[in-house]
Amino acid sequence: MKLSYLIHNQSYNVPLMCKRFTAVLFVILVLAQSSLCMGQAGIIPDSSLSDRRVAYQIQAQLDPDLKTITGSQRVSWRNPDNVAVDELQFHLYLNAFKDTLSTFMKESNGAHRGFSATVEDPWGGIEVSRMSIVGEEERDSTPLGGSAESDTEITDRIRFIQPDDQNASDQTVISVALPEAVPPGETITVEIDFESKLPEIIARTGWKKKDNDSLFVLVAQWFPKLGVYEVPGQRYVPATASSGSWSTHQFHANSEFYADFGSYEVDITVPENYLVGATGEMVGEETANGYRTVRYEAQDVHDFAWTAGGDFLEFEDQWEHVSLRLLIQPEHVAQVKRHFDAAKIGLTYFNDWVGPYPYSTLTLVDGIGGSNGMEYPTFITCGTAYKLPKWVRALEVVTIHEFGHQYFYGMLASNEAEEAWLDEGINSYLEMRMMDIAYGEGAVFDFPWIRVADSDVQRFGYVANNPSSGAIFTKSWEYTRSSDYGKASYFKPATVLSTLEGYLGWETMKDIMKTYYSEWRFKHPTTRDFIDVANRVSGEDLDWFFDQFIYGTHVVDYAVGEIEVNEEGEEIISTFTVLRENNGVMPLSIRAYFADGTHEDLIWNGEEEKKTFSFAKGIALEEVHIDPEDKIWLDINRLNNRKRVTPESKFATQSLSNSLVWLQQFFQFASSIF
């Protein structure tokens, strides 16, 4: 439902009475709608959706000249274990951009997805200047930043650790040994002063100046963020273990994030003329001395990111109970509707296919360069280009994909560093389905002669990139080929799940998604948990499938072999072979077409390397087609799935015809300028 567009908070000129009436009507409608929606969904937003193990209060001030964030934070952590815990671990991910020695820089060679530094000092980093434990009494009585005598200084207990690669120069994870262990179920509160220096944008974090000299910042991974303490039985910690342990990974070139659910109260101070967008909901705003401080609050999220810029235009829209806010670069203003339409498609389909979106806000940001295409809770960066044609739907793909991460990452908060496919892959699968349903045959590229669907992109990304290399179930920093991470995290899972859909049917797949969501939202599911849901919902042990394509690198390629047609008396004996040309096994159907236009379908378990089929009929076999309904998307070569007894020349003739015309046109054109 489109209510109004706002530009710099100025709504279009509507008569006041009309506006008031509209506003009242809107409030009534939204309340009615949202209560209806919440009631249907069974989610009550006022109560805790997650177990909220952490709570952050942060005050942050942006210095646009130095590109730094000066911050203080008070973070509380509740020990979920049955034993006392004497250590805290934090991510200091901005240190990935501190120098060339960090693990991120070593693994990425200083460039991320094609973006690298363009200025003399592109470096970033985060420095913790003070860390102290706040006493239980002071926690509620002392304001943030007001240190009390009873605070226990623990700054000198901070040490950098490198749990993944022992790169001593990497400073993206710290461990803090506590003077006193936190008893089971008890909460510790730590106050931290820090200064974050933003890098020139890399890996969807940092600053960039536009041509008109206005500053844009995407402030992500910017504060000391606790790792996840996993208790026995949680994820891969054995249930029989005597204690849990911290799961805190270094920042790798390919890895993303993992943190615990909790609440955030964040005050952000920026120059007065800057617009701010952030995770959660803006609950307050103050202006003083040329600076604006906005307060954001978010509950049941596991990260907090924000953006600010002097050159944003702001638009608003509404989808059921969700307030949509778009911060867009002025040069892209013609694409406001495209952003909102895509976001609403995402909201509608994810709501239908997976489950309700429980938050009340979604902020869409049209960032600059390497800041785009990223997800944070209730906050996504999309990205487009000036005059992007409507038939190139890159903007829509990214917007729907990043919104999908509100589910697969946001609420189903798997460990992205260890099992990236659970968020990127499942999300790519659903994004692909949505794009192709919502936008049709040419969902991604819709040019009259060349229509490319999102499903084509996903399949192509898998089959064209060495399908036998890099298992999906691999830690993101352990892929040996650089392109394997992208393939195994995005394209291959989408192709694998589409093949599973072909095997189980969409309704079952949808049930799997809904069950996975309802059982694991606001938790940290693993691959094992997803498979367990799939097995239970489908009523079938699907390990044979997941072992091959999630844990293994099996490759599917079936082909039609020889076809023979012989007359024996009045009978015509038609014989053909089907070959399994690689190690992947899938049950499949085979369709045999006969000269009279009839066909017969056969089912084969696909296990043998060669299988011969025969027909004795009064009519000759004309064509054999493996997987005629195109259900096995994992088949890396479809061209050999089909074979005719007598070749057909229509396509070749049309190719000849087209070639003649194109070449004649080309030569005629060339002759007019050369």
Next chain:
Amino acid sequence: MLGKSILEGFRLIRGRFRLAVLVYALNLLLVFAVAFPVYRIMMESVGATGFGKDLLLEFDILLWREILIENRDSLQQLLWTVLLVIPVFWVWKTAVQMGTIYALHQGAMWSFWPGVFTHTGSGLMVGLCFLPLKAAWVVLTFIGAAFLQTSYFSGEVGSFWLMAVCTPIVLLTGLAILELYQRYARLALVVRNDRLVQALKVGFVWPQRHSVISLVYLYWYGITAGVFLFSMFVNAELHVGTSYVLLALFIQQVIMLGRSAVTVGWVGSEVFLFESTLVKKEARLVKSEQGA
């Protein structure tokens, strides 16, 4: 003058239609050398699969990938053939142009082939003189565009207009102007039997002195662009049918015959303009210069 020369062009299309057929046939022959291997490759790789019907109806990026991989060697050979055809085409185009000018000069009573045999050599010399100029224009345009982008238009909007709009327009306009000069140099070779240097002088000077030359050129350029777009439209529309492949081939070739007829009309217009008007005007200009 403009109207007359254009009308003369259309009259010649009608009057020398066999010449248009000849030009069309020669062009077709040349491109057939490249297009036929495409037929062979598609027949071999798709004909036996049964996917032909699907590919006729829609683009399938995955099947195309397999076709390209399966025929990598044949396609490499095809690419070499295309590269070899480029210089052949350059000579060919010159020969056709010289033959057509010859056939259409002095009342369009001449045949095509003597013009080809007599004037192709000198036509090529003119082409060789223009080739470095055209190459230099391409290089200068890109250097200029790169300079402007880094210095003044590094932003997204500026870059778009500079690189996606202005640069191609400037590039093609410059090449079209040089082509215009080249055409008139070649006209001078055939119509006035000028020597190379004199012909080049005519080519560079006359179009600047007589604006009607550019108008005639633009007129026919517009018609060829229209034929091009119509052909592409027809190609797109015919693409959806599977039953009328041969009919589509026929229609497309009729359009291409039309395109060759436009070539004849275009050259005819320019020859008429050159002979009936410009030669006399230039003679008067020279006389008045000598008198002065």
